[in-house]
Amino acid sequence: MTQLALVIDLNVCVGCHACVTSCKQWNTSGTAGPLPDQRPYDDDPSGVFFNRVQTYEVGCFPDTETVHFPKSCLHCEDPPCVPVCPTGASYKREDNGVVLVDYDKCIGCKYCSWACPYGAREFDENNKVMKKCTLCIDRITDMSLPEEERKPACVMACPTSARIYGDVHDPESAASKAIREEGGYQLQPEWGTKPANHYLPRRKQQIHISEEELVRADNPLRKEDEVPFDQQSETLDDVAW
Amino acid sequence: MHPAFSVIFLTTLIGIGQGLFLALYTGQVYSLANLLPGQDSQGFYALGGLVALVFLVAGLFASFFHLGHPERAWRAASQWRTSWLSREVIVLPVFMLLVFLFALVHYLGWTQPLFTVSDALVVDLSLIIGFIASIVAFALYICTAMIYASLKFLKEWHSPLTVVNYTFLGLASGFMLAAAFSAYKGIDLVAFFGTWAVIFTLTAAIGRVASLMRNRQLRNQYDLSSAIGVRHPQLAQQTQGFLGGSFNTREFFHHKSAGFVNNVRRLFLLLVFIVPVVLIAASYFLQSEVLPMAAFAFQYLGLMAERWYFFAEAKHPQNMYYQQIA
Numbered sequence: 001m002t003q004l005a006l007v008i009d010l011n012v013c014v015g016c017h018a019c020v021t022s023c024k025q026w027n028t029s030g031t032a033g034p035l036p037d038q039r040p041y042d043d044d045p046s047g048v049f050f051n052r053v054q055t056y057e058v059g060c061f062p063d064t065e066t067v068h069f070p071k072s073c074l075h076c077e078d079p080p081c082v083p084v085c086p087t088g089a090s091y092k093r094e095d096n097g098v099v100l101v102d103y104d105k106c107i108g109c110k111y112c113s114w115a116c117p118y119g120a121r122e123f124d125e126n127n128k129v130m131k132k133c134t135l136c137i138d139r140i141t142d143m144s145l146p147e148e149e150r151k152p153a154c155v156m157a158c159p160t161s162a163r164i165y166g167d168v169h170d171p172e173s174a175a176s177k178a179i180r181e182e183g184g185y186q187l188q189p190e191w192g193t194k195p196a197n198h199y200l201p202r203r204k205q206q207i208h209i210s211e212e213e214l215v216r217a218d219n220p221l222r223k224e225d226e227v228p229f230d231q232q233s234e235t236l237d238d239v240a241w
Numbered sequence: 242m243h244p245a246f247s248v249i250f251l252t253t254l255i256g257i258g259q260g261l262f263l264a265l266y267t268g269q270v271y272s273l274a275n276l277l278p279g280q281d282s283q284g285f286y287a288l289g290g291l292v293a294l295v296f297l298v299a300g301l302f303a304s305f306f307h308l309g310h311p312e313r314a315w316r317a318a319s320q321w322r323t324s325w326l327s328r329e330v331i332v333l334p335v336f337m338l339l340v341f342l343f344a345l346v347h348y349l350g351w352t353q354p355l356f357t358v359s360d361a362l363v364v365d366l367s368l369i370i371g372f373i374a375s376i377v378a379f380a381l382y383i384c385t386a387m388i389y390a391s392l393k394f395l396k397e398w399h400s401p402l403t404v405v406n407y408t409f410l411g412l413a414s415g416f417m418l419a420a421a422f423s424a425y426k427g428i429d430l431v432a433f434f435g436t437w438a439v440i441f442t443l444t445a446a447i448g449r450v451a452s453l454m455r456n457r458q459l460r461n462q463y464d465l466s467s468a469i470g471v472r473h474p475q476l477a478q479q480t481q482g483f484l485g486g487s488f489n490t491r492e493f494f495h496h497k498s499a500g501f502v503n504n505v506r507r508l509f510l511l512l513v514f515i516v517p518v519v520l521i522a523a524s525y526f527l528q529s530e531v532l533p534m535a536a537f538a539f540q541y542l543g544l545m546a547e548r549w550y551f552f553a554e555a556k557h558p559q560n561m562y563y564q565q566i567a
Contacts, residue, residue, distance in 0.1 A: 010471075011432070020482070044483035052482030054562065056465075056472045069469050071482065071562060080394070081324035086330055088315035105316055108309020111326050113492060117394040119559025122488040128309025185470050188463065188558070191394060199470055 003077060003097035003169045004135055005196035006155070007178045008070050013162040015053055015068030023051040023072075024158030025131075030138050032103060036126035048122045050133040051154055067131040067202065070163070072154075073120040073133035074187060074195035075099050081121065097169075097196060098135045105143075106130050117191050140165075145238055168196055242395070243492050244552035252385055253414070253544045254280050254300030255333065256407065259378040260415010260441075261293040261422070262340050264434055268419070273363065277433060282347040289422055290344025295420075297337045325391050328507040329384040339374035343367055382408040389551075396459045399554040402452040409445035410513070410547065414540055416441055421537040424530040431533055435521045439454070442540070446514040449547070453506070455488060457556060468561035478564040494566035495553040505550045512543025518523035 027050055028035040037047030051072040058065045062236075075092075079099050082090045089105035091110050092098070101112075106129040111128060113121040121132045136152035139145065149156065155165040166175030175198075178184060184198035248567065266284055276418035280286060304465040305311040317330040346367045354363045387406035389398040416438035423430040465476045481490075495502065517536040560566050 013330065039485075043485075045483075046487055048488070049483070052487075053481040055475045056469060056471065057479050058471055060475050065549045066479070067469070067471060084321075084326065084391070086318075086324045086327035087313070088320050089316075105313070106310065107313045107317055109307060109317070109326065110492065111324075111388070113488070114395070114557070115392055117558040119489045119557075119562055120491065123309070123492065125488075187470055188467050190463075190467065191558075201470070211306050 001097070001169055002095065002167050003196050004076075004140065004166070005075055005097075005168070005175060005198070006072070006135070006152070006196045007164040007167045007168075007175045007184055007200060009069055009162040009164065009178070009182070009200040010069065011162075011182075011200060011205070012160045013053075013070060014160055015055055015066075015104040016159065018159060019070055019154035019163060020049060020051050020053055022153045023136075024049060026136060026139070026153035027134070032134070032138070033127060035131065036124060038125055046125075047108040048124050048131050050122075050131070064112070065202065070154075071118075071120075072197070073099060074118060074197040075133075075135060075194075077194035077196055078192065080115045080117070080191075080193055084111050084115045086111065095135075096141075096167075098137055099132070100134055100137060101130055101132055103127070103129045117188060117193070118195075138226075168198070216224050242552045242557055243287075243495055244549040244554045245307055247303050247305075248552070249545055249548040250303035251300045251307070252407070253548055254296045254303065255381070255385070255417055256411030257414045257541070258296035258300065259336070259381055260411045260413070261289065261296065261418045262343070262415070263375055263378055263534045264416045264419035264437070265289045265413065266343075266375050267437070268430060268433070268450070269368070269371060271433070273368070278429065280428065280430070282350055282367075285426065285428060287344045288350035289419070290340055290347065292418070292422060293415075294337060294344065297333070297340065301333060301337070325384055325387040328379065329388060331561055332377060332381045332384050336377045339370060339377055343370045343374055346370060347534050357436070365368075369565055375482075379408070382411055389555075394558050395555045396454045400452065402448055402455060405448040406445060406452060409441055409448055410544060413441035413445045413513075413517075414537070414544055417521075417533070417537040417540050420521065421534040424533040425512065427530065431526065431530075435524065435533060435536075438536075439518050439521050442514055442518055449510075450516075457502060463558050463561060465561050465564070467497070468558075481563050481565065489559060490563050490566055493557040493560055493563075496566075497553065502550065502553050503510060505546050505553070508544045509546035509550055512539050513547050514543075516540070516543070 023123045024035060035048040037045065039045050040047065051070060054071055055144065056067045056069055058067055075098055079092055080090055087101045087105050087107055091100060093100060108128045108130065110130065111125055121130050123129045139152060140150050142150065151165050155163045163177050164175050166173035168175050170176060178200060179198045181204065182200045184200050186195045186198055248509035268277060269286065272279040310486060317327055320327040321331055352365045352367055354365050357363050383404055386404040390400060390403040393399045416434050420431050420434035420438050423434055466472060517540040520532045
């Protein structure tokens with residue numbers, strides 16, 4: 001059984017909000033209709049977002065660390081929001097485990113949002129239905145896209161590769177490996193919701209440097225003793241203009 | 242949680258409608274057993290049933306204001322296997338239909354005995370419909386309360402006391418209305434309904450105070466550390482991801498001061514439990530027909546405050562991610 005999910009690396013997230021804006025851009029222009037905003041340029045702006053990046057300060061000054069915390073639907077394996085829905089608009093896809101809302105069936109009673117302990121769902125005040133992260137279902141299942149683009153918009157946009165997308169039930173997927181090897185954890189596992197999304201904690205950074213990387217291939221000022229390549233004739237840099 | 246007036250009106254009004262119907266039916270059963278004088282079918286049971294129906298319709302009407310798409314409300318009957326909300330959506334119209342039939346049978350006077358059980362119990366059509374409706378009334382109390390009690394993350398609601406309180410507060414206010422209705426019609430049942438209303442009010446008081454005491458013990462169920470999974474005693478939220486408001490900051494918090502919430506609690510304890518009991522007791526001695534009506538009016542005002550507090554009291558775990566409202 002497939003369970004698609006995101007693994008979010010808090011170690012490398014820099015809090016740039018690229019995932020937030022790319023998510024908004026993709027999902028407001030998609031087939032499921034816009035994610036409207038209210039008063040976007042006035043006081044007290046508001047609007048629907050599937051993904052938010054929060055920032056936390058850990059520790060006491062001067063020993064502090066800043067943790068940027070991207071927050072979206074966790075696509076729980078036992079989602080508490082689904083059984084409470086009176087219309088069946090909220091459902092979990094059998095084939096890939098993504099939790100979705102059928103916007104044509106939703107009556108906008110907001111009961112699902114009460115049942116979600118993570119606050120992952122947001123009510124669309126313009127269309128009067130509940131909305132939530134779809135894991136870009138219209139991207140990841142679109143076979144007309146090249147395979148490397150069949151990923152959620154937030155994953156495509158992340159400049160630091162802090163978002164790993166994959167099947168957490170497949171032990172060989174990049175997501176499963178990251179969870180296994182980098183100490184991936186779930187949010188509030190005590191609720192028994194079995195969130196599919198995982199987070200990778202802050203940890204000691206390991207840098208892998210090969211020997212070739214220590215030698216500069218291009219060395220125009222010849223500050224080092226040895227020239228890394230056999231120079232037979234003048235190069236462009238040797239010519240004094 | 243943010244108390245929505247649509248839901249406050251829905252739960253209090255249908256609770257009264259159910260309670261009033263149960264009061265009428267109790268009266269009918271008592272008079273059958275010759276414990277109470279029999280009442281006029283049209284003037285008492287049919288009109289009383291109509292009043293109960295008005296409260297149920299008003300509650301249903303209020304509930305539509307809670308929905309983003311009321312025109313799709315019929316879909317809400319589909320998930321009765323898993324959703325208590327869906328069960329309520331089915332049981333409420335069934336109960337309304339039964340109350341309508343009960344009132345209609347009395348209005349048309351179809352109360353000729355159908356058969357007699359062991360030469361003592363004379364069964365007519367209204368007795369059968371009323372019996373089924375009584376069971377459905379209690380089922381509706383359970384459905385309404387379980388909508389809240391089934392949410393295990395909302396610890397303040399996740400308790401059998403929620404079901405007890407919805408049931409007894411509905412019964413108390415319904416019997417209070419029956420006493421007021423009898424007083425208005427000048428029927429000699431004020432003392433009967435008033436006594437039961439006081440009994441149910443005092444029982445409801447025990448349950449409600451028990452839930453207040455229980456909820457006061459609920460501390461530190463969850464914290465920011467488990468919310469974001471960072472094990473450190475010093476955690477502070479710097480930004481919550483947006484500058485303005487969002488659904489998350491509006492839906493899950495009452496946005497009132499702690500003092501205001503405490504005052505609402507004191508107000509509802511006074512108006513729901515103390516004032517009506519005093520007024521009903523006074524009406525025994527003064528033989529007043531205004532006092533039972535005043536008792537019902539004050540209790541209903543108190544019930545709205547009680548329901549407001551019920552929602553405001555519940556602390557949603559998602560607020561951990563929004564420390565300004567946590």
